[in-house]
Structures are given as C-alpha cells and as structure tokens.
Amino acid sequence: MFARQAEKPAAMPAPSIVEVRGIRKAYDEVVALEGIDLGFPTGRLTALLGPSGCGKTTLLKIIAGLLEPDAGEVLVQGQTVTGPGPERAFVFQDFALLPWATVLRNVAFGLELRGVARSEREATAEMHIAAVGLAGFEHHYPHQLSGGMRQRVGLARALAVDAEVLLMDEPFSAVDEQTRRKFQEDLLQLLGIARKTVIFVTHSIEEAVYVADQIVLLSPRPGRIFETIRPEIPRSGSPEAVRRDQVYLDTVEEIWQVLKQYVA
Amino acid sequence: MTVFGYRIPLLVAPLVWAALWEVVGRSGLVFLLPPFSAVLAATGELVASRKFAEAALLTLYIFAVGMAISIAVGVPLGILMGRVRAANQLLGMWVNLFVSAPLTALVPVIMLLFGFGHTTMIVTVVLFAVWIIALDTYAGVRHVSPSLVDMARSFGASRAQLYGKVLIWAALPEILAGIRLGVIRGVKGMIIGQLLISIVGLGELFELYSRNFLMEQFWALTILVFAFALLASEAIGMIERRIEYYAGARS
Numbered sequence: 001m002f003a004r005q006a007e008k009p010a011a012m013p014a015p016s017i018v019e020v021r022g023i024r025k026a027y028d029e030v031v032a033l034e035g036i037d038l039g040f041p042t043g044r045l046t047a048l049l050g051p052s053g054c055g056k057t058t059l060l061k062i063i064a065g066l067l068e069p070d071a072g073e074v075l076v077q078g079q080t081v082t083g084p085g086p087e088r089a090f091v092f093q094d095f096a097l098l099p100w101a102t103v104l105r106n107v108a109f110g111l112e113l114r115g116v117a118r119s120e121r122e123a124t125a126e127m128h129i130a131a132v133g134l135a136g137f138e139h140h141y142p143h144q145l146s147g148g149m150r151q152r153v154g155l156a157r158a159l160a161v162d163a164e165v166l167l168m169d170e171p172f173s174a175v176d177e178q179t180r181r182k183f184q185e186d187l188l189q190l191l192g193i194a195r196k197t198v199i200f201v202t203h204s205i206e207e208a209v210y211v212a213d214q215i216v217l218l219s220p221r222p223g224r225i226f227e228t229i230r231p232e233i234p235r236s237g238s239p240e241a242v243r244r245d246q247v248y249l250d251t252v253e254e255i256w257q258v259l260k261q262y263v264a
Numbered sequence: 265m266t267v268f269g270y271r272i273p274l275l276v277a278p279l280v281w282a283a284l285w286e287v288v289g290r291s292g293l294v295f296l297l298p299p300f301s302a303v304l305a306a307t308g309e310l311v312a313s314r315k316f317a318e319a320a321l322l323t324l325y326i327f328a329v330g331m332a333i334s335i336a337v338g339v340p341l342g343i344l345m346g347r348v349r350a351a352n353q354l355l356g357m358w359v360n361l362f363v364s365a366p367l368t369a370l371v372p373v374i375m376l377l378f379g380f381g382h383t384t385m386i387v388t389v390v391l392f393a394v395w396i397i398a399l400d401t402y403a404g405v406r407h408v409s410p411s412l413v414d415m416a417r418s419f420g421a422s423r424a425q426l427y428g429k430v431l432i433w434a435a436l437p438e439i440l441a442g443i444r445l446g447v448i449r450g451v452k453g454m455i456i457g458q459l460l461i462s463i464v465g466l467g468e469l470f471e472l473y474s475r476n477f478l479m480e481q482f483w484a485l486t487i488l489v490f491a492f493a494l495l496a497s498e499a500i501g502m503i504e505r506r507i508e509y510y511a512g513a514r515s
Contacts, residue, residue, distance in 0.1 A: 066414050084418045096415035100433050100507070110419040113429070161419065 330389025342401025392453025400442025
C-alpha cells in the first residue's frame with residue numbers, strides 16, 4: 001500500500017526484548033485477536049494503534065501476563081510469560097492508584113509488594129516523583145490531584161520498580177488535550193534518560209506517530225495486524241518542530257487513510 | 265427548617281414532641297403513658313440503680329461478643345462470596361434469605377439448642393447482625409475497580425497482599441456500612457433474645473416493669489436502649505465519615 005510496508009527488518013536493528021507469537025484470544029464467540037506475531041525492539045517505543053474493538057488492550061494485557069491467550073505465546077528476554085513479572089511494569093488507563101494512600105506510598109507500592117524496606121523504597125519513590133515533576137506532592141492523596149498529575153503518579157510507580165519494559169494502556173486518554181501534549185513531551189524526555197522499552201496502546205493517530213518508533217496498526221473483529229510502520233521522524237528538534245515535520249504529518253495522513261474504512 | 269419564614273433550630277422538634285408527651289401524660293387519657301418529666305426522673309433513678317448496672321453490663325458483654333463474632337464471620341464470608349463465584353452461588357441465597365427473613369421466629373429454636381444462658385443471647389445477636397455485614401462486604405468487594413486488582417497483580421502482589429493491601433481497603437466503606445447496619449440489627453436481636461428468655465439482663469427488667477405496669481421505669485429503659493442503639497451506630501458512622509473522602513474518590 002505504501003512504500004514503508006516493504007521496508008526490510010534491517011531498518012530496525014535492535015533485537016526484540018518482547019516477542020509475541022501466534023496469539024489468539026476469543027471472548028465467548030467473539031474473536032478479539034487472531035494470528036498476532038510481533039517483535040518489540042529493545043529500547044524503542046512501539047504503539048499499538050487501532051479503532052475500538054481491535055483488541056489492542058487485550059494484547060497488552062496478554063503481554064503483561066494479566067490475561068491468558070487461547071493460543072500462542074509471549075516471550076520476554078527469551079522466557080515464556082506465564083504471569084506478571086518484575087521485568088514488566090504497567091501504566092493504567094484509569095491510573096489505578098490506591099485512593100487511601102499518599103502519592104509517596106502509591107509510587108512505592110510496587111517496591112512495597114516486593115518487600116523492599118520502607119526507607120529504601122521511599123527514597124526511590126521520591127526520586128521518581130521528582131522525575132515526573134511532582135516534587136512537593138509526596139504527601140497528597142490521589143483525589144487532591146488533577147487527572148494529569150494522577151497519571152504522572154502511575155508513571156512514577158511503573159518507573160520505580162525499574163522494569164525493562166513499560167506497558168502503557170491508553171495512558172493519556174483520560175486527561176485533557178493540553179495536559180496530554182505536555183505529558184507526551186515529558187514522556188519522551190523521560191524515556192530518553194531511562195532507555196526503557198515501551199509498548200503503548202492508543203487510539204490517537206497523532207499520539208502514536210508523535211511518540212512511537214514503531215507503529216502497529218490493528219484492524220478490528222477479529223483483531224489482526226494490518227501493518228507495521230516505522231516512520232523516520234527526526235527527534236532532535238523541539239516538540240513544535242516534530243509536530244510540523246513533513247514525515248510526521250505524512251505518516252498521520254497515511255494512517256488516517258487506512259483507519260478511515262473502520263469508522264462507521 | 266423554616267416555618268412561616270422563621271428559621272427553626274434543629275433541637276426544636278424533639279422539644280415539641282417532649283412537650284406533647286408531657287401534656288398527654290398529664291391529661292391521664294392514656295394510662296400507659298406517664299408524663300415525660302416522670303419518665304426522665306425514672307431514667308435518672310434507673311441509671312443509678314445497681315440492678316440496671318448489672319443488667320447493662322451483662323447486655324454490653326453479650327452484645328460485644330456477638331458483634332465481634334458477626335464481624336469475624338461476616339467480613340470473610342462476604343469477601344469469599346465476592347471473589348469466588350461458586351461460594352456466592354452456594355451461600356448467596358442463604359445470606360439474602362436471612363437478611364430479609366423475620367429472624368425472631370428462629371429465636372425459640374436457638375433457645376432449644378443452646379439453653380437459657382449467655383450462649384443463646386450471643387447466638388441471637390450473631391443471627392441478626394452477621395448477614396447484612398456479609399452482604400455489604402460482598403457488595404464492596406464486587407465494586408472494587410478491576411484495574412486496581414490488575415494493578416496489584418501486575419506489580420507482583422501475592423494472594424495475601426492482594427487481599428490485605430488492596431481488596432479490604434478498597435471495600436472498607438461498604439464493610440463499615442454493613443457493620444453499622446449490623447450494629448442496629450444486633451441491638452434488635454439482643455433485646456428480642458433477652459425478652460424471650462426474660463430471666464436475665466435487660467429482658468428481665470423489661471418483663472418486670474411491663475408485668476407490674478411500672479410504665480415510668482419501662483419507658484426509661486426503652487429510652488436508654490434506643491439511645492444506646494443510636495449512639496453505637498453513630499460511632500460507626502463517624503468512622504465511616506472519616507474514610508468518606510476516598511470512598512467518593514473511587515471509580
């Protein structure tokens with residue numbers, strides 16, 4: 001369909017830290033995912049993009065080990081996934097913060113579950129709270145924060161456990177547009193420092209193209225991989241320059257031409 | 265409250281009713297109803313009496329033991345029903361039946377089983393209180409956001425951690441509401457149990473006063489029991505309001 005489709009795998013030299021092979025998942029009669037084979041290159045951000053009903057969140061939860069596939073397997077660092085593991089951390093669409101716990105305890109919660117001593121885990125948490133720009137809010141409760149700030153807490157919690165792979169399920173869909181843009185920029189900056197592999201589910205074309213090195217387009221009912229795109233957008237410039245970049249704009253338009261057919 | 269444009273303080277309503285009671289009582293129209301002032305005086309005497317102190321102490325002891333058992337059984341039962349589908353299918357019908365059933369009918373059976381001692385009264389309190397605690401706990405556990413459970417699992421929570429660090433706390437508002445309703449029902453069960461046994465505790469006093477038409481003492485005792493039920497449920501209500509801020513913040 002477009003030139004990029006024929007692109008050789010050599011364009012993405014990094015080996016895959018997460019591999020998905022022959023995944024199939026059905027809910028009763030409805031087939032949510034069918035024949036999913038994917039590699040997620042180490043240190044890169046891959047976006048799973050598609051209209052609602054394409055099974056992108058299901059795929060992410062299977063990779064997280066929260067859901068079991070009916071067929072196929074997920075490999076992380078060559079090991080078959082049988083459940084959640086410390087090398088993967090999840091960022092939730094609805095933040096999933098403990099409402100009765102402070103920001104500090106929420107961010108340290110992954111470490112608390114692992115039995116890390118209080119002083120140690122709180123020191124780690126404070127570092128990550130500062131990294132996501134929430135210094136000074138350590139002793140606030142989630143209900144005292146805006147949606148965008150709550151998701152920063154969710155991100156800090158995922159970073160605090162120091163997992164190699166971050167799984168993000170539509171992390172910005174519940175925050176307003178301005179917050180969302182700022183958050184996208186901050187995320188890229190944070191990831192530039194942390195060098196994580198990120199699998200990012202979104203239904204926003206602009207968001208996928210802006211943040212991702214590799215974009216996997218999924219078609220709905222049953223969810224299949226429609227195509228994989230690796231746009232070469234220069235990331236060195238300012239966020240404004242990226243959003244005005246011709247490759248960025250072209251890629252957004254191309255994806256829209258593909259996804260348009262699924263809009264009722 | 266405003267009447268004809270005047271703001272009426274909250275305390276006025278009980279005062280109006282107390283005055284009405286006084287007037288009806290003094291008129292002598294209803295012989296079962298002595299004047300409110302006489303009942304108040306009897307209340308003072310009753311509270312100071314040794315007989316009341318003994319009965320109240322026994323009743324409080326039975327109530328405390330009964331409620332402790334109800335909470336210790338009801339909360340885990342509700343959690344089990346909320347998390348295990350088979351447990352809910354098996355036990356749910358009994359819990360729902362007993363929540364709405366007229367349990368007073370069962371008290372004589374309990375008496376046959378456990379005799380006329382403390383055990384019967386404790387079992388009666390449990391019988392009245394435990395079901396609503398289980399049912400509300402169940403509702404609370406069912407309402408816990410699935411993503412909170414996913415979150416705990418994805419960060420490696422063990423089963424014990426999932427329950428102890430997430431589920432119990434997330435369901436706490438409903439659990440406390442269940443305990444508050446359980447307290448009210450428990451008081452009811454306790455009084456009914458004691459009235460039917462009527463040889464110990466407050467039941468003995470109720471029996472004594474009503475049989476001998478000592479209406480002032482009878483009403484005094486009633487007021488004290490009502491006040492206790494109200495205070496106990498209000499105490500739980502205070503704890504509920506303290507945690508309300510996060511109950512409202514849940515999604």
